Amino acid sequence: MSEAVQTLDGWYCLHDFRKIDWTSWKQLSEAERNEAVQEFEHMLNNWHVVEEGEKGSHAFYSIVGQKADLMFMILRPTMDELNEVETELNKTTLADFFIPAYSYVSVVELSSYLGKDDGSDPYENPYVRSRLYPNLPKSKYFCFYPMDKRRQGNDNWYMLSMEERRDFMRSHGEIGRKYAGKVKQIITGSVGFDDWEWGVSLFSDDVLQFKKLVYEMRFDEVSARFGEFGSFFVGNLLDNDKFEKMMEI
Numbered sequence: 001m002s003e004a005v006q007t008l009d010g011w012y013c014l015h016d017f018r019k020i021d022w023t024s025w026k027q028l029s030e031a032e033r034n035e036a037v038q039e040f041e042h043m044l045n046n047w048h049v050v051e052e053g054e055k056g057s058h059a060f061y062s063i064v065g066q067k068a069d070l071m072f073m074i075l076r077p078t079m080d081e082l083n084e085v086e087t088e089l090n091k092t093t094l095a096d097f098f099i100p101a102y103s104y105v106s107v108v109e110l111s112s113y114l115g116k117d118d119g120s121d122p123y124e125n126p127y128v129r130s131r132l133y134p135n136l137p138k139s140k141y142f143c144f145y146p147m148d149k150r151r152q153g154n155d156n157w158y159m160l161s162m163e164e165r166r167d168f169m170r171s172h173g174e175i176g177r178k179y180a181g182k183v184k185q186i187i188t189g190s191v192g193f194d195d196w197e198w199g200v201s202l203f204s205d206d207v208l209q210f211k212k213l214v215y216e217m218r219f220d221e222v223s224a225r226f227g228e229f230g231s232f233f234v235g236n237l238l239d240n241d242k243f244e245k246m247m248e249i
């Protein structure tokens with residue numbers, strides 16, 4: 001049996017995609033709509049307080065295309081708290097006008113392929129902590145997709161030796177580093193939690209960099225031979241002003 005890589009696991013993560021039931025939303029009076037948006041923003045403001053207290057983080061984007069209209073990426077220290085946030089969201093008046101589109105449950109993950117083992121506790125390392133418990137960037141654009149590593153014939157990731165997998169990840173990391181300052185990636189592990197093995201969340205102020213990065217990675221052996229991908233979602237950052245404008249009829 002090949003040796004499983006040890007993972008470092010951080011905050012639990014929910015990607016929650018919703019469509020808006022515009023037909024029902026339009027039936028409300030302007031006053032009712034304003035009240036629902038204000039109630040919703042009150043919840044978002046509470047999430048900001050959690051973020052400032054470094055007890056979690058969140059990202060809120062509108063999604064382009066018919067797969068969804070809105071996306072919430074929520075990070076919390078426990079699965080229980082993640083569930084509470086989801087329920088809080090579902091109890092808002094606005095959620096009566098949301099239609100579930102897709103969701104993804106995972107945990108922020110760092111593999112130890114490239115880490116140095118100097119005997120110290122990695123969970124005490126400030127850099128590692130900033131990766132495991134990240135303050136999600138408020139970048140203009142967001143991209144999410146789930147992925148697996150293939151298990152077929154000669155292309156079975158889980159049958160490779162630790163050294164082989166480490167070499168692949170080194171090359172992967174080298175490509176990724178070319179996008180430093182342009183794209184920030186947050187990899188969340190979802191084995192045992194959801195239908196794919198990882199969630200890939202990308203943040204950038206230049207939306208075209210998602211295409212360039214993902215395309216370049218397709219030619220790297222680890223993605224070319226072993227990468228299998230689910231649906232892609234791409235969207236634009238929402239703040240209160242943009243959200244109010246979006247919900248205006």
Ligand code: VOV
Pocket residue numbers: 005109110111112113114147169172173175176177179180183184185187198200213214217218223227
């Ligand atoms: C901004 C770009 C970027 C950078 C710098 C980067 C670097 C790195 C490093 C150094 C490491 C290994 C250590 C760790 O941190 O875990 C990883 C790990 C991982 N990656 Fe990555 N990745 C990027 C970007 C990046 C992308 C775009 C994808 C999707 C692949 C594609 O083809 O669409 C991806 C996937 C992953 C995955 C699924 C893992 C875990 C694999 C496992 O088997 O455990 N990743 N990644």
